Amino acid sequence: EAVVSTQSTGEIALVDGAIRGIAISLWFCIMATIIFTGHPVQTLIVMSTIVCEIGFVFGCFFLIGLELGAVEAISLAILVGTSVDYCVHLIEGYRLAGKYQPPPSWNGTIRGWRLRHALNHIGVPIVSSAITTVLAAATLSLTQIQMFSRFGKILALTMALSLIYTLFMSGSLLAVFAPTKFTGSRKSSLKGLLIAAVLTCAVTPLPLYLFKEAIIC
Numbered sequence: 001e002a003v004v005s006t007q008s009t010g011e012i013a014l015v016d017g018a019i020r021g022i023a024i025s026l027w028f029c030i031m032a033t034i035i036f037t038g039h040p041v042q043t044l045i046v047m048s049t050i051v052c053e054i055g056f057v058f059g060c061f062f063l064i065g066l067e068l069g070a071v072e073a074i075s076l077a078i079l080v081g082t083s084v085d086y087c088v089h090l091i092e093g094y095r096l097a098g099k100y101q102p103p104p105s106w107n108g109t110i111r112g113w114r115l116r117h118a119l120n121h122i123g124v125p126i127v128s129s130a131i132t133t134v135l136a137a138a139t140l141s142l143t144q145i146q147m148f149s150r151f152g153k154i155l156a157l158t159m160a161l162s163l164i165y166t167l168f169m170s171g172s173l174l175a176v177f178a179p180t181k182f183t184g185s186r187k188s189s190l191k192g193l194l195i196a197a198v199l200t201c202a203v204t205p206l207p208l209y210l211f212k213e214a215i216i217c
Helices: 003-039 041-064 070-097 110-140 148-177 186-202 205-216
Strands: none
Touching: 003 041, 003 070, 003 205, 041 070, 041 148, 041 205, 070 148, 110 148
């Protein structure tokens, strides 16, 4: 009983630390997105996508009766990073598309053309990256070690969801709400850096507290 109690306590501490790690990674992702996008609407698109992904994964865990363990918490932390990566790549493609003019035969909106241009140039690397990660995780799930097998299955699921949310949710939000004339500049990046610095100074105690607690756990 003492051994079981010790293992349970260690598992709870590990999960608690992993959840704090997710919060810390999400915070840094918000700051990085503000700097790299340089536009509040694009930042909101990225963060909305990530929050919906995490909520969907938590909902799946609840529906199938899967308890949040160390493996699940680590997978969610990885999900945050990859989701930001995919979304920012798509938004960067959208931003670069603003430097070109749609062909005369294009009858749709400017947002639609820029999104199509972004998907044509950035979509293939994003999909290729996601597919290779999913295949690697699926291979890992075939191992006889239960922890690695579960990690591989959850990682494959989260990577697939990250790709789907990036292409469909982020893409849809870009097609509806994204700025039509904004192409980004050093000035916008500097503004984003200034905003990120102000926000960091304003709420520094929170991430520091979470970081301290995560290290202690």
